[in-house]
Amino acid sequence: MRTILVSGGAGYIGSHTVRLLLEEGYRPVILDSLVTGHLSSALPEVPFFKGDIADGLLVRNIVQDLGIDAVIHFAARSLVGESMQKPDLYFHENTAKTNLFISALLSAGVKRVIFSSTAAAYGIPEQVPIPEAAATIPVNPYGASKRMIEQSFPWLEKAYGLEWISLRYFNAAGALFDGSLGEHHTPETHLIPLILRTALGRQEQISIFGTDYPTPDGTCIRDYIHVLDLAKAHILALAALEKGVGSGVFNVGTGSGHSVREVIETSRKITGRNIPVLECPRRPGDPAQLVAEADKIRTTFNWSPGYSSLDQIIESAWAWHRKNPDGFPH
Ligand code: UDP
Known part of the structure; x- marks a missing residue:
């Protein structure tokens, strides 16, 4: 059974993905600071570490103790308006910490990462629908903080053999149909x-x-995309890396x-x-x-x-x- 470390697994998209990983026969392990995530009763009982992605010692210990095969990295700040007010917070939380996280993963021997990216990486699109090859000129620090990580991936691939897939989400929305798990942000802006x-x-x-x-x-x-369809995209991305399909950027929208x-x-x-x-x-x-x-x-x-x-x-x-x-x- 493959063991997958899910950073931000207590967040909106992360928690739905953890449930689906279990259903698909993976063993998810959550790392979440609980700064924006929630320990809900609908979150399955899986190994849970409360901590920061930038805590290299913790990350290496988790990888070694639980035998992590791959990582799905959700943990991030995600409010566009807040990023305009506090760009330094976004470059710290999303860019600098992700770089530390990936360094720790690589040093512990984990080479497969699925990354939460965003349509905000494109900025104002020149054409719609937007292809992956479109120009990426973000118009807010949130989009820029994610795009910078995408730009680092080919270099990490070359130097260390990182295998990566970056999923550019359009508008994540929806919930489990029984109403047991859903979207809760404070403040809510969506x-x-x-x-x-x-x-x-x-x-x-x-x-x-x-x-x-x-x-x-x-x-x-x-382009509104149901959170369960988004979660499924992560499972398929993992499978693609396992099959050696190759690294790259993918839009996730309808x-x-x-x-x-x-x-x-x-x-x-x-x-x-x-x-x-x-x-x-x-x-x-x-x-x-x-x-x-x-x-x-x-x-x-x-x-x-x-x-x-x-x-x-x-x-x-x-x-x-x-x-x-x-x-x-x-
Ligand atoms: N929007 C709106 N009223 C609101 C919140 C959002 O009209 O109270 C609009 C917003 O301008 C955008 C769309 O709804 O065109 C989706 O916004 P959201 O914040 O949900 O996602 P975004 O596209 O910014 O990621």
Whole structure:
């Protein structure tokens, strides 16, 4: 059985991936600082280390004591707005610490890493859907902090034989369909959780950030991808590295997008609740459209999204929000 160290395994995408790893016959081990992650009762009972990815001694001990075969590295800060306010925090937490983490892994003999990257690596796209080969000129420190790690990978591959896959997520969304595990950020800035909190009466209205974009209804278009489809992409990426498919960057998105208004309309339909909106100015740094060209991951990994219709995403997220209107208890 292969043992996989999952950094950030108590976070949103990490926790769903840990569950899927178990289902697929892997042995996941979690390393999480719990700064933004949660020890939820829905998190499976697997070896858990509370600690920092930059703690080289801890990382080497985990690798040696548990016999780690590969790593899925989620642990990171991920709020674009916060990264604009505190770029140094993002370069420290995401870039510097990841570099230390990978050095410790390599020195302990781990050569396979799946990395959480982001569509924010592209910045304002020149063409949509966005192919992996598009220019990467991030427009926020969050995207830059991830892109710098991607840029280090080919050098680490050359020098030490690192085998790596970087998954550029588009808009992760949705939850387990029974509502037992889902998305909880503090503060919450993402569209779908905020809409559903409005549906629950936890906030008065949902702000629409910009109604004058060059899109059919004037609001931004994003490629929403269900967290279970994202989790599956990691399992397939691991399998690809095991098969020697080779290192590289892959978009993880559906290839089609939905506008902010469309997401609100679908949420009204699914929740049956009134969701008041407030039309606001644009939010700085938001590209009009971010939609993945998803052919590479489909053909290379034989991956395809199974749960990423807007209805399925919102139904599952609604199940989570109704069961956990205040999120995780801690
Ligand atoms: N958005 C919005 N109101 C909100 C939060 C987000 O209109 O309260 C818009 C945002 O401008 C973007 C889209 O919804 O166009 C998705 O934003 P989110 O923060 O969920 O993800 P991002 O695309 O920034 O990663």
